[in-house]
Amino acid sequence: MTLTWAKPAAPAGIEDVLAQMRMLDGALPPRDGVHVFNRVYLRVTERVAEQAGGGGFTDGAAATELAVRFAARYLAAVDHTAAGRQPPACWRPLFQLRGHPAVQPLQFALAGINAHIGHDLALALVDTCRALRARPHLLEADFDRVGGLLVAMEERIREDLMPGPDLLDVADPLTHLVGSWSLQAARRGAWASFRALWAVRGLPDVAEELTGRIDSSVGLVGRCLLTPLG
Numbered sequence: 001m002t003l004t005w006a007k008p009a010a011p012a013g014i015e016d017v018l019a020q021m022r023m024l025d026g027a028l029p030p031r032d033g034v035h036v037f038n039r040v041y042l043r044v045t046e047r048v049a050e051q052a053g054g055g056g057f058t059d060g061a062a063a064t065e066l067a068v069r070f071a072a073r074y075l076a077a078v079d080h081t082a083a084g085r086q087p088p089a090c091w092r093p094l095f096q097l098r099g100h101p102a103v104q105p106l107q108f109a110l111a112g113i114n115a116h117i118g119h120d121l122a123l124a125l126v127d128t129c130r131a132l133r134a135r136p137h138l139l140e141a142d143f144d145r146v147g148g149l150l151v152a153m154e155e156r157i158r159e160d161l162m163p164g165p166d167l168l169d170v171a172d173p174l175t176h177l178v179g180s181w182s183l184q185a186a187r188r189g190a191w192a193s194f195r196a197l198w199a200v201r202g203l204p205d206v207a208e209e210l211t212g213r214i215d216s217s218v219g220l221v222g223r224c225l226l227t228p229l230g
Helices: 013-025 033-051 058-084 094-097 105-131 137-161 175-179 183-199 204-226
Strands: none
Touching: 013 033, 013 058, 013 183, 033 094, 033 105, 033 137, 058 105, 058 137, 094 105, 094 175, 094 183, 094 204, 105 137, 105 175, 105 183, 105 204, 137 183
16 A cells, blocks of 8 residues: 655654654554554654653653654654655565555554664664763663553553454464564663664764664564464
């Protein structure tokens, strides 16, 4: 399915991010795989905005900066696809298989989370440290707080999108597939990737190669998560 929408400006703040996600939510059909992920991500971003505005983070301004830079990478992937250009490798499985009838909504949601956490989060953390001239350890506490929101949301996603026990049993391929992916492991990997990218920030060639390897590895995991099961 081809997404057609007017390319908005890069988000200037959390409200711009939410506005663009809500625009996508209204523009895409419900069964579209990007719509499934976008709706999940919209809920998470709304919670982050509430927490940042209500003093739920150690540094609300830094947490908001990270949330905006993080979301901008997903929205850029949407823009690239809408313009007929290739998004990063981590996003290609979702955009290529978004309309496949044998891929379940839960698979679409987890594939999007995998791409965004596994690849985009590390780069957004680097971007945020550069923009704020902050050292990585200053973001760690709020990174963990956001992680808590994500874990709670993932549990809700699995409850909402997993077929009921009358339709699924322990031997079902979907049970095996979604059980093989862990948000906690993806978050730990994102933090390790961030630390590695930060360590080589003064070596552009090395940083570019490492970024490419992270991108392709996360894309491979996404391809596996979107294995058609019908």
